[in-house]
Amino acid sequence: MRQYRILIVDDEPHVINMLIGLLEKTGEDFDILYANNGQDALEIIKKGRIDVLVTDIQMPGMNGVELVRAANSFWVNSRVIFFTAYPEFSYAYEAFKENAADYILKTESDAYIADKILAVCRSADIVVNNGVAPADDDGSIDRLLFSETETECDALKDIGFNLGQPIVLLAGSGRGPGLERMVYTHLEKLYTKMIFGSDARGRLIAAFQLKDNGADGWVSGILETVQNAHASLSGKKASFTYAVSEGPDYGLRALIKPVLDRLDTQDDSGAPWVYKLKNEFASHEGINRNKLERLEYYFINALKIISLAKRQDLSAKDDILEELSELFYPLRLEHLTAIEEKTRRKFEDGQTCGARNTIRFIKNYIADNLANDVSLMKLSEATGYNCSYLSWLFHKHEGAKLSRYINKKKMEFIDSYLKDNSITIENVMRRTGFNSRRYFNIFIKRETGMSPKEYRASLMNEK
Numbered sequence: 001m002r003q004y005r006i007l008i009v010d011d012e013p014h015v016i017n018m019l020i021g022l023l024e025k026t027g028e029d030f031d032i033l034y035a036n037n038g039q040d041a042l043e044i045i046k047k048g049r050i051d052v053l054v055t056d057i058q059m060p061g062m063n064g065v066e067l068v069r070a071a072n073s074f075w076v077n078s079r080v081i082f083f084t085a086y087p088e089f090s091y092a093y094e095a096f097k098e099n100a101a102d103y104i105l106k107t108e109s110d111a112y113i114a115d116k117i118l119a120v121c122r123s124a125d126i127v128v129n130n131g132v133a134p135a136d137d138d139g140s141i142d143r144l145l146f147s148e149t150e151t152e153c154d155a156l157k158d159i160g161f162n163l164g165q166p167i168v169l170l171a172g173s174g175r176g177p178g179l180e181r182m183v184y185t186h187l188e189k190l191y192t193k194m195i196f197g198s199d200a201r202g203r204l205i206a207a208f209q210l211k212d213n214g215a216d217g218w219v220s221g222i223l224e225t226v227q228n229a230h231a232s233l234s235g236k237k238a239s240f241t242y243a244v245s246e247g248p249d250y251g252l253r254a255l256i257k258p259v260l261d262r263l264d265t266q267d268d269s270g271a272p273w274v275y276k277l278k279n280e281f282a283s284h285e286g287i288n289r290n291k292l293e294r295l296e297y298y299f300i301n302a303l304k305i306i307s308l309a310k311r312q313d314l315s316a317k318d319d320i321l322e323e324l325s326e327l328f329y330p331l332r333l334e335h336l337t338a339i340e341e342k343t344r345r346k347f348e349d350g351q352t353c354g355a356r357n358t359i360r361f362i363k364n365y366i367a368d369n370l371a372n373d374v375s376l377m378k379l380s381e382a383t384g385y386n387c388s389y390l391s392w393l394f395h396k397h398e399g400a401k402l403s404r405y406i407n408k409k410k411m412e413f414i415d416s417y418l419k420d421n422s423i424t425i426e427n428v429m430r431r432t433g434f435n436s437r438r439y440f441n442i443f444i445k446r447e448t449g450m451s452p453k454e455y456r457a458s459l460m461n462e463k
Helices: 013-025 038-045 064-071 089-097 110-124 140-146 152-159 177-186 215-234 252-263 291-311 319-324 333-351 355-368 376-383 387-398 402-418 425-431 437-448 452-462
Strands: 004-009 030-035 052-055 079-084 102-105 167-172 191-198 204-210 240-245 274-276
Touching: 004 013, 004 038, 004 110, 013 030, 013 110, 013 437, 030 038, 030 387, 038 052, 038 064, 052 064, 052 110, 064 079, 079 110, 102 110, 140 152, 140 191, 140 204, 140 252, 167 177, 167 252, 177 191, 177 204, 177 215, 204 252, 215 240, 215 274, 240 252, 355 376, 355 387, 355 402, 376 387, 376 402, 387 402, 402 425, 402 437, 402 452, 425 437, 425 452, 437 452
Parallel strands: 004 030, 004 052, 052 079, 079 102, 240 274
Antiparallel strands: 167 204, 167 240, 191 204
């Protein structure tokens, strides 16, 4: 079953709670996000894929129509439902000018509202943009990543990349014009230059230049859309791994192996994923610099290796620790390169040693960050996996929805503070990771059916 990501936007908390309650009763798998105003909603939209946007029209500040216009610059294929108390023709006219999928009055019955939202969600499955075919593979990928006669920097310049902007290196487990065309078209708003190719096994490889430095946050969500479209058209699953590298020494030739290797770690179930590989190292190409620059380069990268080893909590008996002690004397770039490769493998192994370890990481991360943001989007950033894959993996191995597990742990954390009457509700809100009293009230009401004050009183009565 596909997970639908829905963003609800309304300045009235009770409306948000009502819609969340209706959707949860349907039994469908939803990742539900919410915001009380257009500006907060837009910040959420910038961070990941949104399948359906349900928004009020009349809101303080940015209204619903303005929000949809702004959102369309990020997610063209998002389906929009205007959910309003105003039946006037002028509101409906404005909604449909923005290509809204539906216009629902708040006075309609619960069943009608739920059915309409579900219908729009399912229609999102068939909104597939085939777009135009990308240019034929002209050998640019081979030149950029595998050439033995041309430096990476020279290849980038000659192919037409701007060395001042980030470059995304992408690999996909599928191959063929259909997949290439979807990647090419769906990412079109993000890039200024894109080239395609494949490796010896026929896996898709692409490199593209982002228009601005903040755009890499949207890549994962767009690739999820491509996955769904590809599955709808061909019945085949496609996983993606990508890494973002910044110049001037991009190190793309060092990145291509771990990017491709990551695709080979997919579990036997074949569940598709989108994984963002952390680019921890700079390029070794062209390090013929003066002594001071060589020293700076050497020790910056040596400290990165030590940091990675520390995060993996390597045993004192591990042979890498012995080799790390040799990093500082004598100064040998070849030694650094060899140890870097071994440490990178250790780091990647630590990230890919199985579903159980991923789930253990998720649980530990939630436990350690209950006072902060533990949303699915934040877990995606921490693990590298897209939200849908994490939800699927958790449900498969734990038999429960990840979103419900997060809410349960968050409520247990909130309970521990509410039981102490000396802590004001405002301070409980801040200590448990909420920045807005409205959002805190919505969360408590949704989980308990009571206001924070009423819920605190019920906890005190249980003592």
